[in-house]
Each structure stands twice: as structure tokens, then as C-alpha cells.
Amino acid sequence: MPFINEILQFKSLSIVGLEKNTGKTVCLNYVLSQLKNSNKQIAITSIGIDGENKDQVTHTHKPEIEVYEGMLFVTPETLYKKRKLVAEILEVSSQNTALGKLITARAKTEGKVIVSGPTTNKSLTAFIKKMQFFGADLTIIDGALSRKSIGSPAVTEAMILTTGASLSSSLSQLVFKTTYTYNLINIETVQKELATKLLDVETGVWSISDENKLIDLEINSVLLIDKLKEKLFTFGTRIFVSGAVTDSFFEFLKNQHQISEIEIIVRDFTKIFVSPEVYYSFLKKGGKIKVVQKTKLIAVCVNPISPDGYNLNSEELIKALEQKIAVPIYDVKNL
Amino acid sequence: MQLKKALTQLNGLQFMIENLDLKSAMGKRFLVETPWFVSKKVIETELNLIEKTLENLETKSAFISKIQTRLSQLRDISGSIKNIGNKLILDDIQLFEVKHFAMVVQEIIKLQKEHQLQLIEISGLEEVVKILDPDKTNIPSFYIYDSYSEELSIIRKELKIHKSKKFISEEEGNKELDLLFLQSEKLESTIREQLCNQLVKYHKNLEKAFESVAHLDVIIAKAIQAKQLGLSKPSIAKGLTIYKKMFNPQIKEHLQLQQKEYQSIDIQLYKSLCFITGANMAGKTVLLKTVALCQYLFQFGFYIPAENAEICLVDKLLLLVGDLQSEENGLSSFASEMLKVNEMVAEVLKNDNVFVLIDELARTTNPIEGKAIVNAVATIFNENNVRSLITTHYSGLNAQCRKLRVKGLLDSISTKNINAKNVNDFIDYSLVEDNVGDAPQEALRICELLGIHEEIVNKAQIELKK
Numbered sequence: 001m002p003f004i005n006e007i008l009q010f011k012s013l014s015i016v017g018l019e020k021n022t023g024k025t026v027c028l029n030y031v032l033s034q035l036k037n038s039n040k041q042i043a044i045t046s047i048g049i050d051g052e053n054k055d056q057v058t059h060t061h062k063p064e065i066e067v068y069e070g071m072l073f074v075t076p077e078t079l080y081k082k083r084k085l086v087a088e089i090l091e092v093s094s095q096n097t098a099l100g101k102l103i104t105a106r107a108k109t110e111g112k113v114i115v116s117g118p119t120t121n122k123s124l125t126a127f128i129k130k131m132q133f134f135g136a137d138l139t140i141i142d143g144a145l146s147r148k149s150i151g152s153p154a155v156t157e158a159m160i161l162t163t164g165a166s167l168s169s170s171l172s173q174l175v176f177k178t179t180y181t182y183n184l185i186n187i188e189t190v191q192k193e194l195a196t197k198l199l200d201v202e203t204g205v206w207s208i209s210d211e212n213k214l215i216d217l218e219i220n221s222v223l224l225i226d227k228l229k230e231k232l233f234t235f236g237t238r239i240f241v242s243g244a245v246t247d248s249f250f251e252f253l254k255n256q257h258q259i260s261e262i263e264i265i266v267r268d269f270t271k272i273f274v275s276p277e278v279y280y281s282f283l284k285k286g287g288k289i290k291v292v293q294k295t296k297l298i299a300v301c302v303n304p305i306s307p308d309g310y311n312l313n314s315e316e317l318i319k320a321l322e323q324k325i326a327v328p329i330y331d332v333k334n335l
Numbered sequence: 336m337q338l339k340k341a342l343t344q345l346n347g348l349q350f351m352i353e354n355l356d357l358k359s360a361m362g363k364r365f366l367v368e369t370p371w372f373v374s375k376k377v378i379e380t381e382l383n384l385i386e387k388t389l390e391n392l393e394t395k396s397a398f399i400s401k402i403q404t405r406l407s408q409l410r411d412i413s414g415s416i417k418n419i420g421n422k423l424i425l426d427d428i429q430l431f432e433v434k435h436f437a438m439v440v441q442e443i444i445k446l447q448k449e450h451q452l453q454l455i456e457i458s459g460l461e462e463v464v465k466i467l468d469p470d471k472t473n474i475p476s477f478y479i480y481d482s483y484s485e486e487l488s489i490i491r492k493e494l495k496i497h498k499s500k501k502f503i504s505e506e507e508g509n510k511e512l513d514l515l516f517l518q519s520e521k522l523e524s525t526i527r528e529q530l531c532n533q534l535v536k537y538h539k540n541l542e543k544a545f546e547s548v549a550h551l552d553v554i555i556a557k558a559i560q561a562k563q564l565g566l567s568k569p570s571i572a573k574g575l576t577i578y579k580k581m582f583n584p585q586i587k588e589h590l591q592l593q594q595k596e597y598q599s600i601d602i603q604l605y606k607s608l609c610f611i612t613g614a615n616m617a618g619k620t621v622l623l624k625t626v627a628l629c630q631y632l633f634q635f636g637f638y639i640p641a642e643n644a645e646i647c648l649v650d651k652l653l654l655l656v657g658d659l660q661s662e663e664n665g666l667s668s669f670a671s672e673m674l675k676v677n678e679m680v681a682e683v684l685k686n687d688n689v690f691v692l693i694d695e696l697a698r699t700t701n702p703i704e705g706k707a708i709v710n711a712v713a714t715i716f717n718e719n720n721v722r723s724l725i726t727t728h729y730s731g732l733n734a735q736c737r738k739l740r741v742k743g744l745l746d747s748i749s750t751k752n753i754n755a756k757n758v759n760d761f762i763d764y765s766l767v768e769d770n771v772g773d774a775p776q777e778a779l780r781i782c783e784l785l786g787i788h789e790e791i792v793n794k795a796q797i798e799l800k801k
Contacts, residue, residue, distance in 0.1 A: 069495065077428060080428070081426070084516060086478065086491060086494070086519065087478060088476050088477065088478040089427055089428060089431040089476055089477050089478060090476045091476075092410070092428055092431060092432055092435075094360075094410060101428075103428060106476070108478065108491070109491060109494045109495050110495070110498060111516075
């Protein structure tokens with residue numbers, strides 16, 4: 001029974017797939033089946049997708065999850081009505097999502113349900129607290145690394161990452177890409193005092209003084225950095241970007257003469273949409289990056305089979321990953 | 336007229352509403368749908384409810400905050416209540432909301448009993464709770480409970496053990512599972528229908544309770560506001576409206592932030608026309624708006640921003656303030672104003688008990704014709720004994736009309752110490768009866784104080800001497 005005991009030390013866990021068909025659902029269902037007999041109260045939901053209409057949301061690949069008796073789950077009205085189990089409604093939220101009000105319920109029989117929850121980091125954090133109020137020892141979030149969702153799985157204390165042949169059919173590419181994400185997850189955090197301050201900052205680009213004072217640079221997004229270059233370093237080289245950072249931004253940074261003094265702070269690793277090549281070269285030139293929120297990676301699960309039939313050698317793959325990644329690696333099929 | 340509409344007419348009223356600490360969405364809705372009260376009894380009842388709450392605000396603060404916590408848990412279930420009335424079937428989510436609502440209402444009733452303080456009478460919903468809580472768990476959660484039907488509980492038991500049973504094939508197993516689930520869903524629908532049929536009987540109770548708790552939210556918020564802003568309970572007068580130390584809460588708060596003091600005002604208003612005259616910056620408009628605010632607050636059942644208030648009930652309040660220029664319909668400020676005045680005069684001739692307030696009547700046209708229009712309207716109001724207030728700075732007003740003048744700039748002040756920032760400190764805002772009716776000629780003096788270009792002031796003075 002790998003990693004189950006470790007999971008139980010945390011109050012919240014996200015399970016995140018690097019790509020579709022990397023075995024996230026298999027992994028999730030494995031975790032749930034193992035927790036079934038643990039006497040712990042488990043709650044589950046996934047990060048909701050906001051701002052899209054109904055059809056698009058229902059067509060996104062939200063898998064049905066096998067929920068067992070006694071478990072808590074959260075899902076919007078529309079999906080709640082499609083559940084294939086008996087459940088007791090505990091709460092109906094006042095806030096609305098694209099799919100209706102969020103329902104918190106307790107399964108009365110075992111069965112399948114599609115879950116979808118809060119969309120923003122703030123509401124995800126509040127949600128985890130609320131589940132604790134309803135008695136949950138562990139809240140599991142079915143997460144995604146997608147630019148579409150504002151909510152980040154990094155708000156959970158711990159994380160399991162799934163990867164596999166669907167990400168790349170070349171073993172070395174797969175290892176390279178997975179290692180890159182692993183490196184991002186392990187980016188160092190800023191000091192606690194500064195982190196608390198930055199958690200509340202939801203928009204903009206900020207300069208941070210040596211005394212941890214925040215100065216609004218009045219740049220809405222670094223996506224348009226080309227036009228606002230001169231503004232960026234007006235107050236120093238320690239910069240907090242509340243939104244996503246991209247290749248063009250890092251390209252710009254690594255070409256600056258003071259690159260070795262530059263420290264970029266992002267909310268969490270999911271905000272980094274920079275290709276590994278650019279990212280590593282930024283570091284090589286002396287650039288520093290830190291995050292506000294970090295999650296503990298418990299394990300990496302791999303699915304050596306891709307949906308188009310490509311098969312990697314499971315043992316070889318695990319061995320190759322183990323050389324780069326310092327957490328346990330499992331094949332989902334052998335869980 | 337509902338409060339909702341009045342809000343668009345006077346921003347001072349908006350300030351008061353936004354300042355209310357309402358806990359529930361239904362309380363907010365109840366408030367903005369408050370009708371314009373014209374019955375003495377209704378206003379007295381409302382004011383007495385606020386008074387009772389206010390009396391207990393401090394001594395029973397824990398009780399009040401407990402009630403407010405419950406109020407904040409309430410959801411607007413008016414849709415579900417309507418559906419029950421229309422004999423429609425509610426789904427589990429709606430039934431949950433009805434149960435949750437009924438339980439919170441019961442808790443509020445219980446709190447009132449325990450603390451021996453009934454702020455408002457609420458009709459009990461114990462029967463609704465009984466229907467939706469068959470196991471008497473007293474937990475505000477809901478599903479179609481096993482105890483509703485023995486048949487259902489048997490099917491559910493089978494559902495639970497299904498996983499551990501062995502089948503010839505997986506397909507066969509799934510087939511049976513689907514069948515069991517279908518059966519249980521069918522039974523659930525039948526039970527849901529029965530529950531809703533049982534609830535129909537309590538539809539009126541639910542409606543009443545819904546209204547009462549929304550009202551309770553409003554009453555508590557009004558009482559807290561009365562305490563915070565120093566409002567007082569008005570009494571209902573006949574003929575003469577009297578305000579002692581009336582103030583404008585919004586401006587008072589604004590001044591307090593600047594550590595300045597607000598000068599409250601005494602005013603008496605008969606059922607007749609009254610002009611308010613005074614120099615520029617004397618606060619005529621604020622006075623008019625404050626009187627309007629008080630009348631609105633009174634007839635929507637609020638306490639009043641004054642140390643003492645005796646107010647006459649009116650059927651309607653007709654208010655005309657601000658620039659009405661409308662580029663959309665192509666009318667000038669003057670044309671829009673006159674059309675509005677025309678409506679007011681028509682209303683006044685129809686209804687004896689209205690209160691008309693007009694700020695700077697006919698100010699946007701030339702002073703000669705402007706004055707003529709003011710006097711013409713004044714004569715009509717005077718002849719018909721219309722309760723009305725008109726601010727103006729025209730001289731030569733109809734001698735028969737009552738005039739109140741804002742004292743204005745203190746004469747003794749030397750201009751040296753005054754500037755645009757502190758000029759307000761040197762104005763006496765109190766009112767005096769004025770029999771002459773000449774507008775005070777203080778415009779140039781104020782220009783000087785404001786530091787307006789010397790040449791303008793000098794040239795204007797020469798012009799005056801011509």
C-alpha cells in the first residue's frame with residue numbers, strides 16, 4: 001500500500017495529471033479505495049472551470065469518480081442531479097458557478113458522481129476549511145495544470161503528480177518534461193512574512209523592497225512587458241508577478257545586464273508557463289525565482305501506456321525517473 | 336412608491352440604506368420593497384419595534400448578535416415557497432433549503448423564547464421541520480430518508496451489499512445495479528411528491544415566517560443604525576412639522592472625518608409655502624435635502640436624524656433638486672425643470688396632502704423672468720396651502736409668503752483668515768424668520784474669500800454702483 005500512510009499526515013491533497021491519460025483517475029480511485037478502510041473522513045472535489053458555458057463545462061473531461069459510503073463530496077447542482085448514488089445534502093452554497101450552486105453532500109451508498117468545485121484559490125482554501133468543519137480529516141482535490149482554471153492545486157498541503165506516455169512517447173523527453181515540473185514544484189518559497197503579504201495580492205506586478213514593502217508597478221500583466229520594460233525595474237530587481245509568467249517575459253529578463261540580481265516571485269509553480277529551455281537558461285545566467293505557496297510532492301505515478309497504443313517499458317521508465325526525482329515513483333497499473 | 340424608487344431620487348437616502356447592516360438577502364429585498372407608509376398605525380408599529388430593539392441593544396447584545404448570526408444563515412427560498420403554493424414538486428436541493436430555512440426560523444423563535452424577548456412575532460414552522468426531519472436528527476441536512484418507506488430502505492440495503500455479491504459476469508452485475516438504482520429513484524420521486532403534498536398545507540406559514548424574519552433583519556439593522564448615527568424616534572404631528580437639531584448624517588460623517596463639527600438646525604414647517612433664502616454657500620440645498628431625507632425616512636419607518644422630530648404624514652413627497660438637463664430628449668435644464676414643475680402643480684391641485692420641495696426654482700433662466708416664475712408658483716402654492724419648501728436667492732419675493740433666511744457669513748470675521756478650505760467654518764447655518772425678503776448680497780464677499788481674481792471682484796463692484 002504505497003504512500004497512503006504518508007497522505008494521511010496531511011489535511012489536503014491534490015492529484016494532478018501532467019497530461020490527459022496519465023492515469024490520474026486510476027490513481028485517484030486507488031487512493032480512495034485505500035482510504036475507504038482508514039476510518040478517516042475524506043472529502044473530494046475538483047477545481048471548477050469558470051466563465052465557460054454549460055456545454056463546454058460538461059464536455060470537459062471530468063471523470064466520474066467512485067465515491068464510497070460516508071464520503072463527502074462537492075459538486076454543482078446540475079452534476080449533483082446526475083449522481084448515481086444515494087446522498088444526503090449537507091449544505092447548498094450561496095455562491096453560484098456556471099453549473100449552479102455548489103452542493104456539499106455525504107454519500108449514503110457507494111456509487112459514481114462527477115465532482116466539480118470552487119474555481120478560485122481563495123474559494124478553494126475556504127472550501128478546504130469548510131470540509132474540515134464538516135468533519136473531513138483529508139480533503140482531496142482533483143486538480144489540473146491548465147491555464148483555463150484560476151484555481152491552483154498548489155493550495156493543498158500535499159500533491160501527487162501523474163505522468164506517462166501520453167505526455168511523450170520518447171522516454172528521454174518524458175523524463176525531461178516530468179523532471180522539469182518536479183523542479184518547478186520544488187522552487188523555494190519566500191519567507192513567511194512576505195508570503196502572508198503576497199497571498200492577498202490578487203492582481204498586478206509589484207516591486208518588493210528590501211524591507212518587504214510592496215510597490216505597485218502599475219503593470220497589469222507581464223504578457224505585455226515589451227511596452228512597459230522601463231517601468232519594471234524602477235524600484236529594484238525583486239519583482240512579484242501575481243498572474244502567469246511566460247517565455248517572452250523570461251527571455252526579456254535573461255537578456256538584462258543585472259540578471260544576477262533579478263528575483264522573480266510567482267504565486268505558485270502552476271503560474272509558470274515557461275519552456276524548460278528558457279527557464280533553465282534564466283537560472284544559468286544567475287536569475288532567481290521563488291514562489292509564495294509550495295506544496296509537498298508525495299509521489300509521482302506513471303502510466304507507461306499512451307492511448308494511441310504506445311508502450312514504454314515500465315521498469316526502465318521508473319528507473320530513469322528515480323535518477324532525477326527524489327520522491328517515490330509508481331506505475332499506476334501496479335498500484 | 337417603494338423605497339427602491341425613492342433611492343434614485345435622493346442620494347442622502349442611499350447613504351442611509353447602504354449604511355444598514357442587513358444580514359440576509361431577503362432582508363435587503365424586504366427593505367427596498369418597503370412601501371411609502373401613510374397610515375399612522377403602521378408607522379407607529381414599525382417605530383415601536385425599532386424602539387424595543389434599541390432598548391435591548393446594549394443589555395442583550397449577545398442575544399441580538401446570535402439572532403443576526405441566524406439571519407445570516409438564511410437563504411432566499413421565496414421561489415421554493417411559491418412552488419409549494421403552486422403544488423409543484425421540489426427536488427432534493429430545494430427540499431433541503433426549505434428544511435434548512437424552517438430549522439433556522441425555529442432557532443430564532445427558540446432564542447426569542449429563551450431570552451424572553453420577542454422582537455417580532457414569527458409563525459412557527461415545527462410542522463415543516465417534522466415532515467422533513469423524520470428521524471428527528473435535528474440536523475439541517477436532507478435526503479429522502481430510509482424511514483420514509485420500508486420498501487426504499489430494503490432496496491437501499493441491497494444497493495449497499497451489491498458490491499460484495501458475485502455475478503456471472505460484470506455486465507450482469509451492472510445490469511442489476513442499474514435496475515436497483517432505477518427502482519430506488521422511482522420510489523424517491525413518489526416520496527418527494529408525498530412530502531410536497533404535505534407541505535402545501537403550510538405554504539402560508541412559510542410565507543409568513545419568511546416575511547417576519549426578513550422584517551426582523553430590517554428592524555435590527557434600523558435600530559443599530561439609529562444608535563450609531565444618533566437618530567431619534569419621531570412623533571406623528573398634525574399641521575406643524577418641527578425639527579430640533581436636525582442634521583444630515585452623510586455630511587456629518589464627512590465633517591467628522593475632517594475633525595470638524597456639524598451645525599445642526601432647528602426648523603418648523605407649516606402647511607404652507609416657505610422660502611429658504613440665503614447667500615451662496617449658506618447650505619440652502621443641504622437644508623432642503625435634509626428635510627426631504629427626514630420625510631422619506633419617517634414614511635419608510637426609520638428613526639430621524641434630529642434631536643427631536645414631530646412630523647406630519649403626507650401622501651406624497653415631490654422633490655426637485657439638481658440639474659435636470661437631458662441631452663437625450665433635447666431639453667435644456669430650464670425646459671426640463673419647468674415640465675417637472677408643471678407636473679408638481681398639477682399634482683398639488685389634485686391632492687391636498689403633498690409635500691413639495693424645490694431647490695433653486697427657475698435658476699437657469701434670466702433673473703427678471705426667473706423671479707416672476709418663482710412668485711407665480713409661490714402664489715399658487717400659497718393660495719392652496721401647499722406644504723412646500725423652495726430655496727432661492729432671488730430678491731423681491733412675494734411678501735405674503737413665509738421666508739426663512741440662513742444667517743450666512745458671520746459679519747465680524749475679517750477676510751484675511753478665510754480661504755476656500757475653511758470658509759465653511761465661518762458660516763452660521765441657523766435660520767431666521769425674514770420679513771424683508773431681499774436676498775443677502777454676499778456673492779462678491781464670498782468671491783473675495785475664495786480668492787477669486789481681484790479684477791473680477793473690482794469690476795463687478797463698479798458694475799453694481801452704476
